[in-house]
Amino acid sequence: MLIGKEEYEAADLNRISARQHFFGDSPGDDEEERGEDMALKRGYGSLIQRIVERFALPIQLNTQVTRIVTSASNRAQILTKNGETIQAKYILITVPLGCLKQETISFEPSLPQWKQNAIDAMGFGDTDKIILQFDKTFWDSKLTTFYIAGASYPFTVSAPKKRILEFMIGGTRARRMEASKDENTIATILNDLKRAFPNQNFKLERYRISRWTADPYARGSYSYYAFNTSLETFETLARECCYNQLFWAGEHTSSGGSVHTAFATGQREAKKILQRFENKLNY
Template identity: 45%
Template sequence: MMSTSNSIYDIIIIGCGPAGIAAGLELQNCSSIPKFLILEARDRVGGRAYTDTHTFKSGEPIDLGARWIHHYRPENPLAVHHTPSDKDQFLHHFFHGSNTGFYDIDGSLLSETLLNEAEKFVDDLCENMKEYSLDNDDISMLDIIRDKYEKIQDEQMRRLVEMNLAYIEHYEASNLDQLSVKSYLKSDDGIETCDLTLPIGLGTFIQQIVERNPLPIQLNTIVTNTDIPSDKNEPIRITTKDNRHYLTKYVLITIPLGCLKASSIQFTPPLPDWKQNAIDQMGFGLLNKIFIQYPSTFWDETFDYLFIASNSFRFFVCHPHDHILVAFVCGDFARKLEQQTDEEIVEQIIQCLKPIYPKIPKPIKWLVTRWSCDPLAYGAYSNFKVGATHETSRELARECYDNRIHWAGEHTNYGGTIGCVDSAFQSGQREAKRVYDKLNILLRE
């Protein structure tokens, strides 16, 4: 039996996304630094935060995954790593502003009056969700609003209401019929919206944190098995796809919830039922982006966003300097699109934009993300599906196997935000502290 090194690590971190990076930084700041290693399956750090700088030959960095630092404020764990720049863009409310174009499917501009009426209607629906009694059984957000929503007679108003509701779906990366009404608004932990867009791209920002704080990372290392001996004085054995072996006292697992759902890592003995149930119970959504570059900017250059009251492509982010439009798609629709070719998807977007821009030019380049087809993610980020609660994320975070296997990642950040890069960061810091405390107790014994 070949072991890659005979030495035993204090802790091995599996996954070098924001949670794994945060845990590594935390351990490096300890007064006596434990012997640790981060194993990353990809050929890069950052996980679902990745900035593409080579597809479009222009200055515009393209974030294929996470794009915003959500909940930006001094307490945000990413704030200490960020040097403010005059190119930073803050977003406090997604739906307002003169910098957004609102259109109907026939290409006509939507009036302020209509938009306000639809928004008021949706605010009322959301109030219904907020008021749902926690003593009742959990049901979906759609179940709560279905009656009122189905009473809308006017077709145009219905499309506008759907567009407003779709904002919730995109934020949670799942359809309303899957999202828990009891957990409505719970993923932000009551923190005011303040989203920061970084000029260099969020993926690059995360990468730079690692460059400034060199961590012991091994890339291209796909972990397949974790064997936990019954004798807790024996080390845990980690095996990789290319048959390397590592021995360690503790393990911190930070892989995406999608990979846990797909059982990417085999545990021997199998995971306890309560852990497996939490993995099954938590929701894991899908949000994809389609970046399309045109030979010129044919839309209003002052627009940051383009919203269309369509039942397919509704939200576009505009990059006028690079002639790029980015369509956001989520949930069932995003899954359906993943089965189609890039060309088919781009053609549908052109057809969607044509009524607004009859002279739309042929695109010159595009890039389509397919996060649920990525075997190192299987989706975008977690949410509370019907039946899931903060208790579910607490169970996802709870250690098992004599408390030797620890868990971090955006899906485990109970008591804080869920589903964001700051969530992942916080969870990594939390678990690194826990493991370090245990190692210190071992030393004192």
Template identity: 40%
Template sequence: MSTSDCLYDIMIIGCGPAGIAAGLELHKYPSIPKFLILEARDRTGGRTFTDIHIFNKNPLSVYYTPSDEDQIHDHFPYGTNSAFFDIDGTRLSESFIMEGIKIAEDLRENFGQGSTDKHDVSIYDGIRDKHEQIQDQQIRRFVDMYLGFIEQFEASNLNEISAKSFSAKELEADINDLALHTGYGSFLQQVVERNPLPIQLNSIVTNIDTPNDKNEPIRITTKDNRHYRTKYVLITIPLGCLKADTIKFTPSLPDWKQHAIDQMGFGLCNKIFMQFPSTFWDESLDNIFVASNDFRFFLCNPHDHMLTSLVCGNFARKLEQQTDEEIIEQIVQCLKPIYPQMPKPKNWLITRWGSDQFTYGAYSSFNVGATNETLRALATECYDDRVYWAGEHTNYDGRIGCVDSSFESSQRQTKRICNKLN
């Protein structure tokens, strides 16, 4: 057992974007509070990918120096060059695509049907009757794929997403992403290196004990039996970990906090990166879309002979139970009718965020019954205003689900803690 003699002003649990944001914010103060960041992994960065979302409006953009190797691309799925195929390899005509989109958009007008101020339903429940009336199976496959853009964006299935709280504004926004040639995770690590922060890696927090006496420090325990004392705690771990009760709170969390944790959705979105010996598709394409119930979305990187498949929700959970080889073979069988001469990929990388013990999913979404008040409850401090909360799932005055959401929420909460200290 190791017990720190130091009494910290603030201890930050998690060194993903929210934890990093808190550390950077604390460094702005003339008199920097005494703080420490505990990170369960052997690296910083948390759930990071390869692009910065809405780069020009992203609070992280001030820390990045652009490179000639970076790429700016249209926000998925609205790439300028896309090809749509049916499962038998037929390329869908422009007239067919327009017909399918019209039907899908008509369904979207019914998303909130059955939802009232006091009663919420899922998006699928709102469109079920009209969806089941689609008789043409090819049209139905296309409509399902088109509505799948929403599922991919929310990392959840339509029968889980709240019809009342869902907003199409973000999905339809005229925005661009900046793809970093070194990767988003590497970028965040560089931010940490340029702004030295007190971080302890491989520190899995298991217990947070908050005494009733406000003059007594909060006690934090890690899996390897280290103990820390602090005046305030900022918890930035993913909502998936809160749902899985990876940290034991003593006393137990207030009922209103636990209810918010249970009510908010936490979806799953995985990426399957595949590199081929050569580029066998049209090099002008940004996206390849397949009207399939399984693998629907492929992002194209012809320069590196790479395709990236995006999978989400229940299908992504199912795939996590399979081997890499089984998944790759299914993708090959999906694309073979379109590209009969395609080779098998020579390299691949498959994310499994649902099985990751430090995330248990990808990002939050509004489940049926969840509202912006749920976000406010997730963000609200407790234990006599000594335990604070940040992360993409707490960003009640902005967007949720993204790295910049984590950053914004943590900046806000860190300022609140510093005001208490002062």
């Protein structure tokens, strides 16, 4: 149970708020609000691509933002690594909390202290997924999940017809795995499987290992309640600031969950920005 909590929160137990765990709502705990967990056949990129095509959005790729400048002049600037400057009335910031914590984007003037305090306080976890495809199904075909004694992770049968197993690891185990070579990680997993299925001959055909904490554009996986954080911390992370030119969205700006909350908060902030434009037109 305790290991499962670390995987779910993507953090070590000694970093998680016991008060919020026992008496509050952890992100995504509301089953009715969260709905059923589903996987996109072609990945999240296909969802974004469909939205881009449907609304003919001018998406600019391979453009790393390094600095954001706000001012009382009703104009904000976005500066990129390649030297480009983009002018805007409002800026919606959706980068992961890990990037905000490690200040991969600088702000001029600096963010207000109340905003920085919330960024520093909210936990941002380490979790990774390992996906394995085998040459055959060597486990009971009726199983959807199974545990192996001595292994600290459950295996999920994510694509039975394609002979795929996957599992997630979080906290210290995820950081240790990210620091290890792929061959060492895979060897440990295969040893566990061979120990559990000693009479089966199977071959690993392909695998994929995520390393979200090492990813410079993520710096971790998703948020969790750390010490001295509460629902108000999420609300503070969501509040606009800096001459009301900076708006904030992402899974760390609402306690509802991860992927769907990131999507919903983007819609929430887009509506706010549209309302600002409408108010100015009607003024």
